[in-house]
Amino acid sequence: MPRGKLYGIGVGPGDPELLTIKAKKILEEVEVLFIPKSKQETRSLALSIVTQAVDKDWECYELLLPMTKDQEILQQHWQEAARQITEVINTGRDAAFITLGDPSLYSSLTYLLRSIGQINPEIDVKIIPGVSSLNSVAAWIQQPLAEGDESLLIIPAGRVSEDIGRLLDQVDNIFLLKAGREVDKIRRLAEDQQTSGRVYLASRCGFPDGFYTTDLKSLDEQDFNYLTSLLIKKNRKEG
Numbered sequence: 001m002p003r004g005k006l007y008g009i010g011v012g013p014g015d016p017e018l019l020t021i022k023a024k025k026i027l028e029e030v031e032v033l034f035i036p037k038s039k040q041e042t043r044s045l046a047l048s049i050v051t052q053a054v055d056k057d058w059e060c061y062e063l064l065l066p067m068t069k070d071q072e073i074l075q076q077h078w079q080e081a082a083r084q085i086t087e088v089i090n091t092g093r094d095a096a097f098i099t100l101g102d103p104s105l106y107s108s109l110t111y112l113l114r115s116i117g118q119i120n121p122e123i124d125v126k127i128i129p130g131v132s133s134l135n136s137v138a139a140w141i142q143q144p145l146a147e148g149d150e151s152l153l154i155i156p157a158g159r160v161s162e163d164i165g166r167l168l169d170q171v172d173n174i175f176l177l178k179a180g181r182e183v184d185k186i187r188r189l190a191e192d193q194q195t196s197g198r199v200y201l202a203s204r205c206g207f208p209d210g211f212y213t214t215d216l217k218s219l220d221e222q223d224f225n226y227l228t229s230l231l232i233k234k235n236r237k238e239g
């Protein structure tokens, strides 16, 4: 029996209207949906985006992919997820794995495809790009990510040291992802003279409760969540 195809689909950052026409078409065609879920999530964000844009009763499988740095635990979960996907594909059915934003940017799809490659490198995989949080946040706050010959650094907030001002000696724009866990660092950023007035914080862009601000000092701890990103612009122009 011929094997099915696996689609890795980027579903955009939140607004269901940002699901691409290509993604929508494939989601209408496939029978099986694989949905990544962390332990913390009660409902998958990616699934909530897809169900608002596509009306279909898929056979759904939740794949538990915990947010941990423990490599052994991660490996176990990716391998189990890869095994489940391979089993479905081997029955000849096409399936889609959905992921938030774009699949090339900090997506669990990357690790999953490595595990699938180890089990069965013959599986036909197609990756469908999505609108990333970078593009979506930039459009929302009406600021370019970079212009002219400016540089742009994309980095998880946990990777940068406290002294972001010094980083701005080397780059013109910085996009910080996964900033929700770095409340203290963001607070200090708000007090830093070198960065003041240059930082935009965007939370849950595209969701009804989303907000953005340049007034970081006014934020409370509960304003920080998993979908928090920052854009820092060295050459910020007013307006």
Ligand SMILES: C[S@@+](CC[C@H](N)C(=O)[O-])C[C@H]1O[C@@H](n2cnc3c(N)ncnc32)[C@H](O)[C@@H]1O
Pocket (backbone or CB within 6 Å): 013, 014, 099, 100, 101, 102, 103, 104, 105, 106, 107, 131, 132, 133, 134, 137, 176, 177, 178, 179, 180, 202, 203, 204, 205, 206, 207, 226, 227, 228, 229
């Ligand atoms: C694991 S990364 C996934 C990035 C995703 N693949 C993309 O293309 O945007 C998750 C981080 O993306 C950012 N993010 C994703 N969706 C967002 C949204 N709707 N609003 C603000 N930031 C978002 C946040 O920084 C979040 O912590």
